[in-house]
Amino acid sequence: MGDETASHVATSSPAATPTRRAFRARRVGAFVRGSEEGLWRWSARVASLVPLAGLAFVLTVLIVKAWPAIKVNGPGFLTRTDWVPGSTYANPVVTNGVAHPVGSSYGAWPLIAGTLQTSVIALIVALPISIGTAFALTERLPSWLAKPLSFFVEILAGIPSVIIGLWGVLTLGPFLAAHVYPLVANHVPNVPVLRYFRGPTGYGEGLLTSGLVLGLMIVPIIASTTRDLFLQVPPLPKEGAEALGMTEAEVARRVTIPWVRSGIIGATVLGLGRALGETIAVAMISGSVLGTISPNIFGTMTTVAATIVSQLDSAATDGTGFAIATLAEAGLVLAVISVIVNVAARVIVTNSSRHVAPVGRG
Incomplete structure (x- = not known):
């Protein structure tokens, strides 16, 4: 107990x-x-x-x-060049069970060509400027100057495209048409390869002006990303190259840029994605000419995105809805291109970060 x-x-x-x-x-x-x-x-x-x-x-x-x-x-939408909304006053006709205005015929090839042409020009302009800017911010300029300039470059990426387009219409286009384009067109040799740079120069609106403006718009994207990539390059390989007697330019060409080559490609593709989808600025300075491909680099043209914006109001007057459906088809083409570009950019950037060589081992 x-x-x-x-x-x-x-x-x-x-x-x-x-x-x-x-x-x-x-x-x-x-x-x-x-x-x-x-x-x-x-x-x-x-x-x-x-x-x-x-x-x-x-x-x-x-x-x-x-x-x-x-x-x-049908598939001919990607290869035809005409863009004819047809008559909205006559009774619509029916094709494959779809009602559409009489005489309507649409082709997206000039839009696709204009989109690709302006994007290529933009890359040609933006890539060397972006790499040079990134190199200057990371290698040449003192930190007290590089930091505010880096912030300024990032600010440029946030400027609304309508402001840049307005600047292109009011300032850049007229200046180029008056002082630069005639000089180029009159002095380029008349050979088959360079004939695209000859001919009427217009009033500043067109393919080359659109490409130049797009190039300036994507410079901040590529430059900011490339600057961050250059900052990730360890100092040991560069110091070793300098010890071997390489100049600063040789170090950049043989060490720094190869070290982040995949990342630069990814940044370039990101800029390309922006150029492909830019709308307002291109609509303001391209001339918005439908149904034709520019005969030379100075001619007026349009892109897929600019066409969707410029034709949306008139397409709404089509009682059958076929014009709106055609713009949606053009948007689908652009969306597929943009998705492919952006997915490729992500894959390339990811692979570049995984394949950075170890430093100081061995």
């Missing part, structure tokens, strides 16, 4: 109570941490699916809206 009483007193003593409470607290804490971890993982997975779901939704809507135009225009 005495032993049982002692045992009961021992188990119910105050010394045992904190132990049980601590054990319960640990169990509750583990449960809460497990719940928080599970909630975090679930939230992260859902968040990772949001961009993919948004992209799938946009592409699905474009396909649905563009399907009537796809049925009527």
Whole structure:
């Protein structure tokens, strides 16, 4: 009897109570941490699916809206050059079960060609300027000057495109048409390779002006990314190259740029994606001429994005909805191109970060 009483007193003593409470607290804490971890993982997975779901939704809507135009225009939409909305006053005709205005015929090849041409010109202009800017900010300029200039470069990327387009229309285009384009057109040799740079120069609106403005717009994107890549290059390889007698230019050409080559390619593709999708600035300075490809580098033209913006109001007057469907089809083409470019950029940038060679080993 005495032993049982002692045992009961021992188990119910105050010394045992904190132990049980601590054990319960640990169990509750583990449960809460497990719940928080599970909630975090679930939230992260859902968040990772949001961009993919948004992209799938946009592409699905474009396909649905563009399907009537796809049925009527067929594959020839990508190769034809005409852009004729047809007559909205006559009774519509039906083709493949889709009603559309009489005489309507659409071709996107001039739009696609203009988009690609302006983007290529933009890259030719922007790439050397961007690499030179990044090199100056990381290698040549003192830190007290490089930091504010780097901030200024990043600010340029945020300037609204309508402001840059207005500058192109009011300042850059007229200046080039008056002083630069005639000089180029009159002095370029008349050989087959360079004939594209000869001919009428116009009033400053057109292919070359659009490409130059686009190039200036994507310089901040490429330059900022390239600057960050140059900062990741370790000093040991550059110091070793300098110890071997290389000049600063040789170090940049043989060490720094090869070290981040994949990253520069990724930055370039990111800039290309911006150039492909730019709308307002190109619509303001391209001339917005439909149904034709520019005969020379100075001629007026248009792009896919600029056409969608400039033709949207008139397309809304088509009671059959076929003009809107055609613009949706053009948007689908541009969306596919943009998706391919951006996915390629992400893949290249990811691979470049994984293949950085170790330094100081061996």
